[in-house]
Amino acid sequence: MRNKGLFFLIINLPPHIIIEILARLPPKKIIQCKSVCKKWLELINEPYFASFHFTLSIPSLVVHQTETFKNFFKIVHFDDKYDHHSLPRDTMLKFNLKNLSIFSDSNIVVDGSVHGFLLVRDVNYKHETLYVCNPLTREYFQLPSPKGLVRYPSVVTHGFGVSLISQEYKVVRIFHERELHPRNRSCVRVPYSETQVYTLGKTGWRTIGGAPFAYDSRSIGLFFEGRLHWLIQDLEAAHDLISSFDLENEEFRPIPPPFRPRRKLLGSLGVLKGCLCLCDNTSNFEIEIWVMKEYGVEESWGREYSIKKIPELSGPSYQIVHALKVFKDGNILISSPIRVIFVHIFSLVKSSPSDFCTYFIIGRVRSE
Amino acid sequence: MAAETGTPTTLTLKSNDDELFSVAESAAILSVTIRNMVEDGCAGGVIPLDNVDGKTLASVITYMNGISAIPADEEKKKSYRDKFLSDKDFETLADMVLAANYLNMSCLMDAVSAKIAQVMEKKSVGWVRRKFGIENDYTPEEEAAVKEEHKWTFEGVETDDDN
Numbered sequence: 001m002r003n004k005g006l007f008f009l010i011i012n013l014p015p016h017i018i019i020e021i022l023a024r025l026p027p028k029k030i031i032q033c034k035s036v037c038k039k040w041l042e043l044i045n046e047p048y049f050a051s052f053h054f055t056l057s058i059p060s061l062v063v064h065q066t067e068t069f070k071n072f073f074k075i076v077h078f079d080d081k082y083d084h085h086s087l088p089r090d091t092m093l094k095f096n097l098k099n100l101s102i103f104s105d106s107n108i109v110v111d112g113s114v115h116g117f118l119l120v121r122d123v124n125y126k127h128e129t130l131y132v133c134n135p136l137t138r139e140y141f142q143l144p145s146p147k148g149l150v151r152y153p154s155v156v157t158h159g160f161g162v163s164l165i166s167q168e169y170k171v172v173r174i175f176h177e178r179e180l181h182p183r184n185r186s187c188v189r190v191p192y193s194e195t196q197v198y199t200l201g202k203t204g205w206r207t208i209g210g211a212p213f214a215y216d217s218r219s220i221g222l223f224f225e226g227r228l229h230w231l232i233q234d235l236e237a238a239h240d241l242i243s244s245f246d247l248e249n250e251e252f253r254p255i256p257p258p259f260r261p262r263r264k265l266l267g268s269l270g271v272l273k274g275c276l277c278l279c280d281n282t283s284n285f286e287i288e289i290w291v292m293k294e295y296g297v298e299e300s301w302g303r304e305y306s307i308k309k310i311p312e313l314s315g316p317s318y319q320i321v322h323a324l325k326v327f328k329d330g331n332i333l334i335s336s337p338i339r340v341i342f343v344h345i346f347s348l349v350k351s352s353p354s355d356f357c358t359y360f361i362i363g364r365v366r367s368e
Numbered sequence: 369m370a371a372e373t374g375t376p377t378t379l380t381l382k383s384n385d386d387e388l389f390s391v392a393e394s395a396a397i398l399s400v401t402i403r404n405m406v407e408d409g410c411a412g413g414v415i416p417l418d419n420v421d422g423k424t425l426a427s428v429i430t431y432m433n434g435i436s437a438i439p440a441d442e443e444k445k446k447s448y449r450d451k452f453l454s455d456k457d458f459e460t461l462a463d464m465v466l467a468a469n470y471l472n473m474s475c476l477m478d479a480v481s482a483k484i485a486q487v488m489e490k491k492s493v494g495w496v497r498r499k500f501g502i503e504n505d506y507t508p509e510e511e512a513a514v515k516e517e518h519k520w521t522f523e524g525v526e527t528d529d530d531n
Contacts, residue, residue, distance in 0.1 A: 013462065013500065017469055020477065024485035031521045035493055035514045037502050138520065 159221020
């Protein structure tokens with residue numbers, strides 16, 4: 001390499017340095033760079049590149065926006081400094097979901113997220129379809145059709161995550177037949193349930209048996225620590241509240257709850273500051289956030305935040321809200337479907353809560 | 369090892385075009401390559417750096433001195449790095465990324481890679497090929513197919529109103 005000209009040096013940037021550089025480009029530019037030459041296409045397509053890029057990427061929000069004739073994902077970076085936070089209106093990227101499904105009457109919802117990939121579902125009953133998609137590269141693929149059609153009052157809940165040891169991406173689908181109370185239409189019994197698992201890269205769905213808990217039909221599996229978590233409906237007064245599914249050994253296990261609810265919770269699970277949390281909107285005046293500081297340890301639950309609702313939101317609540325992020329300046333990003341009816345947001349924060357719902361900041365947080 | 373005497377130690381580094389540079393050991397050991405040589409006791413005389421030319425080495429030493437003078441404050445270090453790289457052209461940055469790689473200086477490697485990425489961001493595929501000295505090995509048909517597959521990335525800025 002002694003005294004070589006600049007040109008010679010530059011064409012000799014070794015592949016690992018090219019990767020260092022490319023991984024720091026915005027996603028759109030990375031994909032453009034596939035057309036530079038065959039070597040670069042190969043470098044970018046390698047699984048190592050995707051995982052390296054993920055380690056460098058800044059957590060951001062995926063906003064699922066639905067309006068008449070429009071159905072988008074937008075990817076939004078947020079600013080998180082000690083003195084301020086912001087969610088910019090300008091979006092980095094927009095992904096038109098019309099292109100995802102071949103059906104013009106598709107109704108796309110988000111059913112989970114892990115490592116920047118989304119599990120999305122066309123919930124139109126005529127052609128219910130699951131897809132896994134990367135909203136940054138707009139690449140997606142369709143999963144094989146699962147067994148069993150969902151017809152009211154049957155319900156399904158999904159979860160999407162990656163197993164801790166084998167690092168396999170798995171989609172879990174829990175199917176419930178429900179018997180409803182004749183008057184209030186609440187679920188009183190689950191005569192039949194089935195848990196199905198689809199491992200990405202393998203063929204077909206596997207049925208692994210029933211599901212030991214009655215799942216809250218509005219609950220989507222939260223991926224955290226190699227497990228999926230759902231809020232459950234306690235039909236047998238056994239005081240269970242949270243169920244988890246280990247993606248490695250494919251077994252269910254209850255997670256000890258922070259308290260024994262007296263009535264049905266308006267709750268959601270999330271991850272705040274690397275801990276499992278329960279966001280409870282059952283009270284008329286406050287949103288309470290419980291945090292399990294040490295995963296799996298019942299005594300480590302604590303009521304970490306209580307957020308006094310602004311007057312216009314006080315009163316009987318019917319909505320589930322989600323705690324998405326604690327900003328360094330002390331504000332908490334909460335999503336709720338109340339105010340901005342057509343903007344759906346869920347978080348892509350690493351090992352993140354994954355749900356679609358609406359966003360707005362509802363007031364200052366009082367930490368306990 | 370000289371550092372044990374308690375006086376600040378100076379190392380002499382030699383570029384591949386035989387320029388000599390003096391640098392405080394405390395700054396030079398930001399390079400893992402140099403630190404290993406010091407720890408192995410190979411740093412007694414002159415440390416030859418066969419993969420770095422004088423111009424680039426001078427710049428790297430400026431960086432070593434600048435960054436090691438800043439106390440442990442990540443924000444300040446970052447703003448120093450930004451300022452240090454702000455006036456460097458693409459060729460200089462390419463030399464520096466190679467030097468940072470050879471010297472095993474991860475903080476400089478990160479910063480220069482990010483800076484190169486920032487320079488590339490608004491540039492065309494043709495510019496990237498020219499600057500990286502890459503020969504386009506796609507046939508026109510293959511290139512058209514790759515571009516067609518990822519057509520949206522070549523479109524202009526998308527506004528909130530388009531579909």
